[in-house]
Amino acid sequence: MDIARYSLTKPINIWLMSLCFIIGGMLAMSKIGRLEDPAFTIKQAVILTYYPGASAEKVEKEVTEQVETALQQMWQLDTLRSVSKPGFSRVTMEIKPNIDGPHLPQIWDELRKRLRDIRHELPIGASAPIVVDDFGDVYGIYYALSAPDFSAEQMREFSRIIRREVLTVDGVAKVKIGGILEEEIVAKIDSFQISGLGLSFPDIQQVLANNLKPFSGGRLYVGDKQIRLPVESATNKIEEIENLSMVIPGKNASIKIKDIAQLSIQPVAIPKGLKRFNGESAITLAISAQSDINVVDVGKNIANKLDEVLANLPAGIEVANIYNQAQVVDESVDGFILNLEVSVAVVTLALCLFMGWRSGIVVGGTLLITVLGTVLIMWLYDLQLQRISLGAMVIAMGMLVDNAIVVAEGMMLRMEKGKSAMESASYIVKRTQWPLLGATIIGIAAFSGIGLSDDATGEFLFSLFAVVLISLLLSWILAVTLTPLLGKYFYQVGKEQQTASAPSFFHRAYLTVLGKALQWRYVTLALLVVITLGAYASFGAIKQGFFPLSNTPVFFIHYWGPQDSDIRATEKYMKQGEQLILDTDGIESLSTFIGESSERFTLVFGPELPNESYGLFLVRAFDASAIPELAKTIAIKLREANPNSSFYPEIMQFGPGAGAKIQARFSGQDPAVLRDLAEQAKAIYFQDGKIRDIRDDWREKGIVLAPEYDDIAAGIAGVSRSDFSQAIKFYTDGLQIGQLQDGDYLYPIIARNSNVTLDKLASLKNSLVWSSSQRKYVPFKQVSGEMNYATEELLINRRDRVRTITVKAEAGYGETTGEAFNRTYQQVEAIALPEGYKLEWGGEYESSRKAQAALGQGLPLGFLVMFIISVLLFGRARQPLIIWLIVPMAVVGVVAGLLLADLPFGFMSLLGFLSLFGMLIKNAIVLLEEIDLQIQEGKAQAQAIVEASLSRLRPVSLAAITTILGVMPLIFDPFFADMSVTIMGGLAFATILTMIAVPVLYSIFYRIKVQSTTVNS
């Protein structure tokens, strides 16, 4: 098969193909979907069950346990986590990672069915379990609306309008409004007054219920027509209620509600969550775009729509961006495209410099068309431009040029020797097409482990494999078709039978070195082994990372007050902290979330559960590089200002953040033992001195005050438990006595005690309880004895149905998590665990372990494919052996590079490492093939080794130099920095390996003695 000859004889076909790629690629570039992260389903569902009034332990036993049991039987289940809080159970179900996204709705259906089945097993008073399955939705476009001059009701109205309008924008899937100030109607009632009148709460509830509910009216049949007779229902809020009258029991008199109650509309006393922006109360608008769509366009449309809507609303509404995925995507994709252009330019320039402008154009042109073609195919296959696929292109870059360089260089040399273009092209392509294809497939196979792994990592990284596959195959096709064609136009035929030009200084230097190396081949080999071992030994000195820090100039500070603190206290302290942060230099904006976390605005951000003692500062800085320092100083300042609470800074990273980086999970039955174990682990971390932000997830216990219910006295007085609990509610946080619908808003009507001479606890003790059976008021003290003070668990965390306490910590400033972990893990593991208790590691250790395990599952297969291909290519055993012996040596350059640049070896470096294998193997294969070919052609073995090596010197080093220069711009991109250093360092050394180690090993394996005279001749 003579591909080159075909393409040279029928150039029109090749041009047609190229034209398709160029035009199609440009078209695709403008139309291809752009996302921040690959569309990825978070395979989680959350089951919420309310059980008002129950303690955490009761909730755990009666609700959480039942729900967990029901879920346990589902085979799709991977992990089960639960939190039981007073009055509330939350179970998080994680589905096996190898179940694909499209199957999820079916699983959630099954889940709902199972939960329906256990409905009757749940205790009376517990709500039906609510399944939240859109937990993983990303609300990437996140606005804050502040309008300090408008009332809460107006704000509600505005946000309703805005939501309605934004939902009409194409590509918008969901709009979530947060931070709306909830309101309630408060009826302040003097309990002693109504007790004097003999009125009771049930009476008032009855009156409200009978007057405020909607009425249906009736209908008349008159003259064949139907006439509706509606009954007007209450329309204006407070007046309506105030003027309701009720009959005083036992008297012939009635009294109006306003005579016994003072009504007012107020913000709810215990808000669910508050949002603030730059120190002002705000409403947040979280918008999620449909998947597989160009987020950038949607973002623009939303912004336009918002402008349009705001133009019709009164002035004074400020809209600000908390996070704008569209912008981030736009910037990162643009930034990448710039990088890509720079890379292509750098490669072309480098080629021009080393091989002359003609080769520059030939290879550069092929490269450009390869990239455009790749984008076209990506678009056709519904792959998006996002972090991973863009990264893949960069990784593939080095290998992309390789194929073209080999062909172009060989063709140029041959043409210089006076051969015709057709002959040279045919010769070189025939000579190299199979080795190149094999090497290309090996390069692809290196990534198959990642792309084809059957779990979350595979799903997340699938586009990486796909892009590598597409671009590498394309580069091979173009290298054997387009490159010869371009070569034909640009390369000139040299003088016939031109004698080989005098070797350059570079060649001579190489020859000298190679000669020495071959002469002292065992010494060389020993030297290589020593260097390699040395590199492995010093690998430990490299910082271990997982995912690099994000370049979005956003960081978080988590606030945690004592677990039993009230949301109003959290609000107070958060507002103090807010001022402190806003006064710091370098802050662009600050969003404050109180009582609950922000929405999941980027895939890698995992929101905290709602918790009254929790708050989140989302700080946007002007400069991403200043963030680590900024986060540290702000956290220290906040801690100084408020030692009662904890502040944990978190810097966004690429890749999934699993909360705290160091996590030790102790599981077992007895909470006291678990707390003891956690305390021991915490003590170890505190002792370390460097590790910071040490805490556990059961947090502080809370105070309970249980008023005793005296059965006997209450029985005589006819006070039921319901009467008793109503009285307690009334005297503390308020008793709901009704609700009022106003438009689309439902106001609860809350009765509170207006007698404020005593504090709430004292007034409860001195209160009156209505006896509904005797219709009489009885002193509280009569039916309640002691107040019992105790502490209780507020958060019972379980993992796979076993109570689990997690000790969390962060590595100290200026060290990686790996370092901190390694320093302490032995001590923590040395903690004596009682029978039935166990320790597990979570955090970064677990997630990197998982990611590596996933890779580990796929990698062997990939390596097997690579190995088999390398054997098939040669049909012999020694050549593949040589290749696989030098592969481990590649680590030398990587270690040296990372140590020099002081970068961690993380996930991206691992990917770079894999691509390095591909390049190294390819170079080695082509060289070995060349040696074999030359020997077949009848050259002396020793001479063949030297000459083949010499002939490969230029393409190999050129490819290396161009690749190194190509990835160089990426050093400044935090996401790719460690990967680019890995490739640069690794490739530099790999070139030496190929050029020295391969000939040396070949001579050793085939027992060929190479004299220095052979080299010099």
Added chain:
Amino acid sequence: MNRILLLVLVLLMQACSEPEEVSKEVAPVVVQLSAARLTHLSNSYQFPATVSAVKSVDLKFEVSGRLIYESLTEGSQVKKGQVLAKIDPAPFQRKVDESRIRHEDAKRNLKRIKDVFEKNVASQRDYDDAKSQYSLTKIALAKAEQDLSYCTIRAPFDAVIGARYIENDSLIRVGDTLANLQDRSKLHFTFEVPERIMTANAGNRDVKATAHIIGQEDKVFDIHYVEHKTTPDPITQTYGATFALQGEATKLFYQGSRAIVNIKGNIAQAQALAIPLSALVGDRDSGFSVWRFDDTQSRINKVDVKVTDIQGNYALIAKGLNEGDKVVSAAVGQMREGLAVREYKASY
């Protein structure tokens, strides 16, 4: 081979530098300490009470007739003896006149018969009849005079007119209530005391009691014990207690208004230790602990305590601490056993 490679790779990623065996002495943490203080225990109670006058009298006419005069402005004060109402006296006057004539007639008749009897002309019987007639008419006259006097009603004591039930010119029957008079020299506050408090304070009269009207929390008056019932209310099982208010202040209260009575008992100088609520942490079970400061070693230890009550922001401790013991009262969640600490002192 590839497996070995993978293994090496994975091992590499886990490779670690040797853990350094450095145990640095951590600088003492600055903490806020609070001393446990003795506070007097006073058990105070609050009751809703009903105000009543010490004496409340309904005025009634003992005769029937048309009302011709009344001075019964509700809420007005009247002096003892002041005329409050009159019934038309004319019929009663006539009755008196008639009775008087009869009586005078009987008197004259008696005199005549007596003279005749003394001369033994009249019989003993006639004389006895005349005597009886005389006595009877005398009684009739007295009755008529009394009825006449009943036409005018006077205030029986210094009082306040609580309510008026009749109108002028209306016809009054015997037994109709004209008005209600209240003696405001004292006011009674009656309220129901729960059994528990009753038994806990049995025999204890050393209480300080104050009262105020609902809605007037600023006007508080001292009241004193008067009496209490010893049989409970059959339904609520509570005991009625009565306290009284004397003096000018009585004018500010009205009968039947709702008042709040505060009672403070001084139970034999009972004392308890109080520590800030924020110092409490949970212990292993469901009780409480605090971080006690050991000033000889400048370290803190966990001590179990028993909480008996919460007053304001303070918790009352029954056992576990001594007076003057210092406990950590801020950031208690971040403390741990044996931690070296330094007391925070506000710098001026």
